[in-house]
Amino acid sequence: MKMFKVFTVALLIFCAVLPVEARIEKREAIFYLPGRYNFATQRVYPELNAMLNVIDIGHGALAEVLITTKDEARAIELIEKDLFNRVTRMFLGKEPRPRFSPSEETVAPEGVKLAWRVNKAFDWTHYLHRQVYDILSDDRVADKDQSIREALGYYLTELERTFPLKIKSMQLMEGQSFSGYWKERYPRFNGAIWAYHWLQLAANEALLEPDPEARRRKIDTAVGEFKKMFADPSRLPKHMPMAHEISPTFAKRFPEIAATFDNLHSFHDIYMDILTNPAVRNKRDAVYRQLDLMQAPRKDLETMPLHPLPPIPIEQQQTLLQMDPEEAMAMMMMTTEEQLDFLEMSPEKRKEKVDQLKKEADHSGHSGS
Template sequence: MMQMKIATKGTTLRALALATLATVGAATQARAQWSRTYEQFYLPGHFNWTFRREYATADRLFNAFDYGHAILYERLYTRPGAPTSDLETDEYNFITQKLLVSPPNLPLEEGAIEINYAKMAPEAKMMFDWAHLLHRQIYDVLASEEMTQADKDAKIAELVGYYKTRPDLAFSSTPKNMDLMEGQPYSLAFRQRYPKFNGLIWGYHWLQVGLYEPLMIGKTREERQAGVTAAVTRFRQMLENAPEHMPRIMPMTAAIAPTFAARYPEAAIIFDNLHAMHDVVSDILANNEKVPRERKRAAILEAASRYRDATSFNMSIAEWKSMGEMMGIANMGGPAVGVLTDWPTPTLPRGVSMAEAMKGMQHGSGAMPGMPSMPGKKHGADSAATKGGMAAMHGMSHGADSSAAMMPHMMELHERMMRDPVIRERMMADTAMRRMMQAMDSTHGGMQHDMKGMDMTGKAAKPDMSTMPGMVHEAEPATEPAHEPSAKASTAGKVKSAATKKAPTRATATTKKPASTKKATSAKKPASAKPAPPKPAPMDHSKMPGMKMPGMKP
């Protein structure tokens, strides 16, 4: 009997120990999912709610935007196998035809819409909420008719400082490069699968930063009111014939609101990082192949950490400013202010990444602004001429149908590149390249280049354009071999040519003097056919620094 009691007691103790271990293990696992984030009140001030009073129509749109972000994340997370029409048709039509037509009067509690997403990644939700609050308070300051410009500058600096008191939530005020947004394994999934809804989100972001510009440049209350109304109207027009007029790449604050970005760069950078993080979360939730459901929280938290720090995926402020200019405001939805007589003409295909758009166009010792470095694609001088030449290539196609239209751009590019001393020196050191350029000059207008005393106007054969990928040219009619004219005829022709020669074009670097006439001799040389000129050697594209044309092999 005693032994039975001891055995029973031992069994009970073992069971209790196992239960305790299981409880501790469960608590440890649960604690790993717990969030320690907390809400914080906005900075008090008499300026709060000014934008809502003065610009009620625009303010109500922001309430609808909150719904759009929330329902997007909830649908992507809870319905991973749903057809694209759930978002592209059903939700899109509800938002654009009902919600944006009659938006809510007050901000929505997004947690009541994105219930499951908010439980899965509450830290990311709080980051968005904290940044959206900064957005709204800066609108309030800029909308104030009582504050002076100095007062507004001081208050916005205070707001940014207050925002940064939450390092667990605040987006970094250091610009992040596009590799963080577009260079990850899961990147681009959302924009490629949901082009209309993606365009709608980018339209939101266009208006959110675009409204700063009329508030900044308007001289009177009436001008500011008219500017905000015009920006809201343009946003609504973007929704027509979607996604035709929607942004094709993420709108950047420095391009859409340059006055605001120049005066308040920290705030502008924070908002660009905020909008990029929105894209990242959409990609993670939409890409179930690269990020299965059990890894989505970890992937979102990793991205959130990178967008908060000041050490990873950084680019300089100068690169951040120039990126918007190089990508083109027409690809971001167009300007938010000024008179537009027609829709902006985009130069990029929909869904393209910024890395793809900038491929092959690199300056200085590294990569293009905001893009990761690409080995083997460097040249020394980051000159304005080189930038202009690269811009001339922007958006150009290289098919047979466009070869004639492309040639003037190619010649302009050729001229500008040759004004870069580093490129010029390297190309002149390559005999094959030098012969090719001589042939181009002879064929297209007799252009001259003063390159360290080298005359490149000598006669040369036309280049064999059939060796250039994507170039198709009609065959030239066959002609009889040319015969050398007599000295008298040659003299008369030269005199006439010198008298009627036109002034050199702008592309001409030096002015050719008329050929001097020679006295004809009595002895005539027998006419003989000239031998066919040799074809120039094929161009070695690998020796052209920083250049890579579509279809060309490195």
């Protein structure tokens, strides 16, 4: 009995002194909602599917480098040069792509240890991403809208893994003390992440095309535009693409899913800021605090109108994608007609318009105080 007590005390002491990221969190494995459409994207649009698989590697490998590399200069070199070049070679077909979506625990074991709850939320929402693509890709599905609603219902059975069904405030991504560090220090790979998000949104829009041949042309165009961004990194997006601008038809038809995806993409940026910003000392506590804020369904919701743009042909979206975050935020306050006018302006005129809107907002704030 005495030996048992000694062992118990020793075990408790051992657990107490473990680094926080090494403490045990329960793992629960769950998978897609069963459906004959599962993995249809791989069968029908193999090149798009290959891009999505490489994107999964890029996300996981990025977090792994940031967590395991303590020297910032070395991390910047590994990510901005080595990892960027690696995913570029895979996107452009110069290096083998994974045939299947890799497990996050395989690509980023240390990242999974650091923040398992985040990994669960990322994986679960990526599953919904993939199921939506599969349903829309598979013309054997008689009622695609109903199947997508069923996939969303399944997603919502795991609330601790979900992102909200309404868009959260962009201030969570742009307006916190740690915000902006990631894109300032890692601008090229930040653009790569935003390109990933663009392709995912562009695919949602293209897959709604009812005619199979026209749908294939749109998917091929989206994949082609995506590859151009990596062949010429000056074409990478300068702001985080959102559903109301890139996939407005999808956002109108499935607003809750579109909001969930926008929130996921926003949280990717928050996570990267926390991992890279040296002012954030306890990464795990910080990221879990932010996950709680992001998952709260009725707090910190976006109040800007987010009027949708009309669908812009995929090959004509570069002007939009080259707008910086300030310009994109300004567009979030404009009517659809004002946004279209804004897109036609010269960079100088757009800057004048942004400055005017900021002055009006400042004046409105002072008047209300």
